[in-house]
């Protein structure tokens with residue numbers, strides 16, 4: 431005789447199922463971590479072209495040798511200011 435289907439939450443979960451579920455979750459976590467890494471790199475590349483400026487038009491970069499954007503906090507690569515007139 432066939433057993434009626436019982437939803438997962440109504441029957442005890444076996445250790446085997448827990449381990450299988452854990453393996454699934456770990457695979458998901460790993461996949462998301464890889465994805466997250468990719469997104470962070472994309473974010474950094476996007477901000478590479480930071481052109482934040484103060485209201486008066488000056489670059490929002492602050493500091494000497496190491497310029498840091500006052501708005502997004504990104505470390506800016508040294509730029510030749512003459513390019514901007």
Ligand SMILES: [Zn+2]
Pocket residue numbers: 480481482490499500501502503504
């Ligand atoms: Zn910025």
